[in-house]
Amino acid sequence: MSPLTDDRPAKLPFVVLVLAAGTFLMGTTEFVVAGLLPEIADDLGVSVSHAGLLITAFAAGMIVGAPVMAIATLRLPRRFTLVLALTVFALGHVVAALSPSFAVVLAARVVTALATGAFWCVGAVVATTAAGPAATSRALGMLLGGMTVANVAGVPLGSWLGQMSNWRAPFWVLAGLSAGAALVIGRFIPDEEQREVRSVRAEFAALRQARVWLALSAIALLLGGVLAAYTYISPLLTERAGIPAAAVPLVLTSYGAGALLGTTVGGRMGDRRPLATLITAAAASTLILLLLVFFSTSPVATVVLVTVMGVTGFAATPVLGALVMRFAGSAPTLASALASSASNVGIAVGSWVAGIALASPLGQAGPPLVGTVTAALTLVPLTTLALMRATRATTTPPPPAVPHLAVEPGRGGAAIRTDPCSEAAERSRP
Known part of the structure; x- marks a missing residue:
């Protein structure tokens, strides 16, 4: 895969920034519930563990909904799809904010997850098309940066607002911001000059590419490894490293800042040397997670390692997303949706196995150990991709x-x- 050094735009189009604002809202709504579970459970008359289904339902909606919505909206104009997704997203929050029924709130979360899947798969195509082939990873890095900023700023602010007033308040704010974002996107996203007929068969035909599945498996493994450790980072910090509970949000903010740096740097480097960037990021993540197993008894070492874990773990995500879309050729919509599903599958499975390890004799060292093994497995599909590239380079004659x-x-x-x-x-x- 050749490095991209020519015709790289110095600045990403404004359209990409607008779409990144949309992903910020999506990321905030996905995780803000985690900080409000006691308030939601008390108000709706359910247990805290039962209220946790609101997070599970959203993840399941993203896993299934992203590819389903990609196909369902394939022949719709992309600008219309983005505006429709944000409108449904806003209405879902209004319903959740008004309803006294847990079942209705749960259903509203599934609907907002479906809207999120539609927005992401279409937004990724619009952003990368606007940025051009030489800045694909940078554009996806900007979109993922919106998700990361949501974890750094949106989720803490939403949790604070919900605790200071009522858990429904963040839902109203997200509904209003989503409606405003729909208006902005309708104004600034250019309409397609010529309506192209997109084929569902062509989208599915892209899945025959072995390279697509190798990249998707790398996404699931790397994010599954990093999030296996991150899901149970709180007991690791407080019980193993001895960090006060009041300082945990600061460590998580440091991790989020590292993730934001990782998506930015990884996006820039990935446009030049994609496979080299990916293999380096996967190897570095494996090493950091392994060090976290042995040195997480030190508060200083733990904070540093958690921050660097955010950098290395998220440096690969925009590059992997760009590769999936590139390998899919002329059918990128379903590919970008499957990339989103792959990340959620990795997170769900990784956190589940990490939970089993936490309850084992390994204790708090179990989740980062699970993360180490999972991240190391990422090198298998990445090495295979590198070997396939080398084979093609030696067997394919150079163009005239x-x-x-x-x-x-x-x-x-x-x-x-x-x-x-x-x-x-x-x-x-x-």
Whole structure:
């Protein structure tokens, strides 16, 4: 896979920033419930563990909903799909804020998860198309950065608002912001100049590519490894490292800042050297998680390792998303949706196995050990991709050194010129 060093835009299009604001809202709503479970449980008359189903339902909605919504909205104009997703997202929050029934709130969470899946898979395609092939990883890094900022700022602010007033208050705020975002996206996302007929068969045909599944498995393994440790980071910090409970939010903020740095740096490096960036990030994440098993008895070492874990773990996510879309060729919508599903599958399975390890004699060292093994397994699909690339490079003859030509009419006949778009496409070809 050739490094992309030419025709790289110095600045991402404004459209990407607008879409990143949308992913910020989506990320906030996914995790803000975690900080309000006691208040929700008390108000709706259920146990805290039962109220935790609101988080599980959202994750399940994302796993199933992202690919389903990608196919369901495939032939709709992308701008319309984004606006519709945000509108449904806002209405879901209104219903949850008004309802006294836990079952209705649970159903509203599933609906908002479906809207989130639709927004993400279409937004990823719009952002990468606007940024161009030489800045695909950077654009996805910006979108993932919105999710990361949600964990750093949106979730703590939403939890604080819910605790200071009522758990329904953040839902009203998210509904209002989502409606405003729908108006902004309707204004700034350009409409498609020419309606292309998108084929469901073509989208599914992309799944025959072995490289797509290798990249998807790498997403599930790496995020599953990092989030296996992160899901149970609180008992690790307080019971093993001896950090006061009041300082835990500061450590989590440090982790979120590291994740934001990772998506930014990884997105920039991944456009130049994607596979090298991925293998380095996976190997570094494995090492950091292993060090966390042995040195998490030290408060200082634990804080440093948790912060660096955010950097290394999330440096690979925009690059992997970009590879999935690139390997899918002309059918990126379903591929981007499956990338979202793969990350949620990895998180769900990783946290489940980590919970078993936590209850074992390993105790608080169990989750990072599970994360170490899972992150190390990421090197298997990544190494396979590297070997496939090397094999293709040795068996595929180099293209002739002639520019791509396009014909445009001139006075005395046809004038021949070089087509820079074709040259850029050739350079970005994996």
